[in-house]
Amino acid sequence: MRSWLRQSWLVLVLAGSLGTALAVIEQSLEGRIAEHASKRLSVAVLSVVPGGVRSEEKSEAERREFAVFDEQGSLCGRAFVAETTGFGDRIRLMVGVTADGTELLGVAVLESRETPGLGERIRETAFLKQFSGRSTAIGLQVVRPGQTARQPVDVISGATISSKAVTRAVNECIADMLGQRAEVPSPDGLAGGEQ
Amino acid sequence: MSDALRLPSARERLVRGVIPENPVFRQLIGMCPILAVTNSMAGAVTMGLATLFVLVSSNVVVSLLRKQLQPHLRILVYTLTIASFVTIADRFLAAFLPEMSLLLGPYVPLIIVNCLIISRAEACASKQGLGPAISDALGQGAGFVLGLLSLGFVRELLGSGSLFGVGVLPEAWPNWLIMVLPPGAFLTLGVLIALVNWWDGRRGQ
Numbered sequence: 001m002r003s004w005l006r007q008s009w010l011v012l013v014l015a016g017s018l019g020t021a022l023a024v025i026e027q028s029l030e031g032r033i034a035e036h037a038s039k040r041l042s043v044a045v046l047s048v049v050p051g052g053v054r055s056e057e058k059s060e061a062e063r064r065e066f067a068v069f070d071e072q073g074s075l076c077g078r079a080f081v082a083e084t085t086g087f088g089d090r091i092r093l094m095v096g097v098t099a100d101g102t103e104l105l106g107v108a109v110l111e112s113r114e115t116p117g118l119g120e121r122i123r124e125t126a127f128l129k130q131f132s133g134r135s136t137a138i139g140l141q142v143v144r145p146g147q148t149a150r151q152p153v154d155v156i157s158g159a160t161i162s163s164k165a166v167t168r169a170v171n172e173c174i175a176d177m178l179g180q181r182a183e184v185p186s187p188d189g190l191a192g193g194e195q
Numbered sequence: 196m197s198d199a200l201r202l203p204s205a206r207e208r209l210v211r212g213v214i215p216e217n218p219v220f221r222q223l224i225g226m227c228p229i230l231a232v233t234n235s236m237a238g239a240v241t242m243g244l245a246t247l248f249v250l251v252s253s254n255v256v257v258s259l260l261r262k263q264l265q266p267h268l269r270i271l272v273y274t275l276t277i278a279s280f281v282t283i284a285d286r287f288l289a290a291f292l293p294e295m296s297l298l299l300g301p302y303v304p305l306i307i308v309n310c311l312i313i314s315r316a317e318a319c320a321s322k323q324g325l326g327p328a329i330s331d332a333l334g335q336g337a338g339f340v341l342g343l344l345s346l347g348f349v350r351e352l353l354g355s356g357s358l359f360g361v362g363v364l365p366e367a368w369p370n371w372l373i374m375v376l377p378p379g380a381f382l383t384l385g386v387l388i389a390l391v392n393w394w395d396g397r398r399g400q
Contacts, residue, residue, distance in 0.1 A: 010263050011271055018279040025283055029290040036293040113300070116234065117372040 040110070041081075041094075042066075048096030048106035049077035063176055068096070075099045080177065081110070084169035087161040089113040091122070095173045097136060107131040107170060112162075119162035127156055127163070136174045139185020140167050153187075164188070202323055205330040212334025218311045219342025219384075220391040225311040229342060230380040232302050236359045239347030240340070241295050245284045245303060247336035250312050251329060252280040257320035258328035264321060273316045274307075281306045311339060349383045350374045 045055040045066045052068035064081035078101065082093040091112045096105040107128050114120045121127060130153050134140060141149035142164050155163045167187035175184045203211065218224050228246070232238045256276045257264075264272060285303045288296040296303070306312070315335055320328040351357060354374030356364035373379045 007265055007268065010260065010265070011268055011275065014260075014272060014275055018275060022279055022282055025286055029286050032290040033286070033293075036289070040293075116375045117370075 044094040044108045044110055045079045045096070048079055048094050048108050050105060051076050055079065063173070077105055078177075080173050082169040082173035084165050084172070086112060086114050086122075086165040087119045087159070088115060091162075091165055091169065093166065093169050093173075095131075095170055097174070097177065101177055102136055104131050104134040104136060104170070104174075107166070109166075114159070114162045118156070119159045121156045121159060122162050122166050127154075127166075130154060131170060136178065139171045139174075140187065141185075142167050142187050202319075203327070205327040208319060208323075208327050208331035209334040212331060212336070212338045213341065214338070216335075217338040217342060217391075218335055219339060219346075220388055222311075222314075223388075224314060225309045225339060226384075227305060228302055228309065229346060229384065230377065232299055233343055233346035233350055233380060233383075234354060234375045235298075235351050236344065236347040237295070238298055239343040241288070241292065242299060242302065242306075243336075243340035243343040245288065246306055246309060246311070246339055247332075248284055249277060249280045249306055250315060250336045250339075251332040253277045253312055253316055254320040254328040254332040255325065257316045258323065258325050261321050261323075269317075269321060270313075273313050273321075277312050277316075278307050311335065345387060346380065346383050349387070350379050354379060 042055055045068060046052045049055075049068040051070045053071050054069045054073075055066045056069070058065045058067060066079040067075055068077040068079060070076040077096055077099055079094055079096045082095050084091050084093075089112070091114070092110040094108045094110055096107070097103065098105060109123045109128070112120065112122065114122065131140070134151055138151050140151045140153050142155050142160070143149050143152040144155050153163065153167050164187045168184075171185050171187060172181075175181050212218070216222060219229055225246070228242050232242045253273070253276045257273060260272065281304060284306070285296075288299070288303060315331060319331040323331075348358065351359075352364065353371045356362055356368040356370055371379070374383070
């Protein structure tokens with residue numbers, strides 16, 4: 001017992017004091033860190049619902065959901081957090097729809113670690129703006145040049161997997177919203193062309 | 196004590212770390228952040244300073260405790276100290292530089308396994324007093340920042356045509372995508388090490 005203590009007292013004292021220091025630092029910074037995260041989220045919510053000035057999180061929803069209000073204080077849209085696996089890592093999106101849920105208003109990328117210069121181009125406006133104004137009644141489909149679909153999303157060349165991942169996440173999110181989780185439309189283009 | 200066994204003085208420690216024993220170009224350690232976060236200057240600087248902070252702090256603690264260290268428990272003490280300071284650096288980045296913290300992602304917590312830090316604890320701080328330990332950390336840390344910056348400079352300039360996010364090359368510059376991707380890191384590192392060796396060889400003649 002004695003020799004055991006004589007050998008390890010330094011490790012024990014060090015673990016105790018460094019642990020305490022870390023706890024104090026974590027305590028004093030955690031509010032600030034959480035604030036950054038919620039600010040990022042609310043900026044994203046307002047960016048996918050044009051005209052929105054204020055958002056409120058619905059606490060009971062299974063998927064993170066936000067109600068968005070305009071300047072007059074009336075409900076002007078809803079936003080959902082959508083998540084899927086991309087080429088590199090998890091992709092998290094914010095998906096905005098109209099208050100009645102019939103039309104997509106916008107999509108923003110919250111988190112992605114795709115290949116720079118290829119998959120990361122899902123963050124570009126040129127790609128994301130394709131989702132605005134689409135109907136939620138029909139699934140979105142990724143198409144290559146020359147292919148057609150009822151609601152086509154142009155693929156980013158060199159980043160088919162990332163393009164499809166985003167489209168799939170949006171389709172899943174809409175299906176969830178409409179309560180049709182069992183029948184998520186595939187993001188694959190239907191008509192012609194090589195696969 | 197014979198000259199061969201004499202430990203370097205504080206001043207020698209400081210100078211050695213920057214160029215003669217540069218962690219990146221001469222010792223080739225800490226390669227993970229060198230390859231991973233040098234596609235932009237801003238990321239490289241933040242990573243370099245975070246590593247420098249951890250290096251100085253851990254050298255100070257280890258040097259103060261050096262007389263109490265049990266030989267078979269010393270690695271445990273180093274790891275405990277390093278992990279604590281890395282966590283502090285990580286939390287401060289998340290609280291005060293949230294964008295940078297997102298950009299660097301897992302690479303800040305990974306400073307824990309940067310063998311530069313544990314090797315300095317073992318080679319210097321556990322054997323020498325506070326003065327040499329601090330100047331050793333500053334020298335090696337500066338050498339590491341220099342390594343990160345030189346890779347970041349080449350990769351951001353050629354890969355994005357910018358430095359610190361500010362465009363410096365003309366619009367017509369075709370960004371070399373490969374420089375931003377992992378292969379660009381290996382290519383740049385190889386070329387820079389070759390240059391350092393060539394320069395060293397010429398001086399030696």
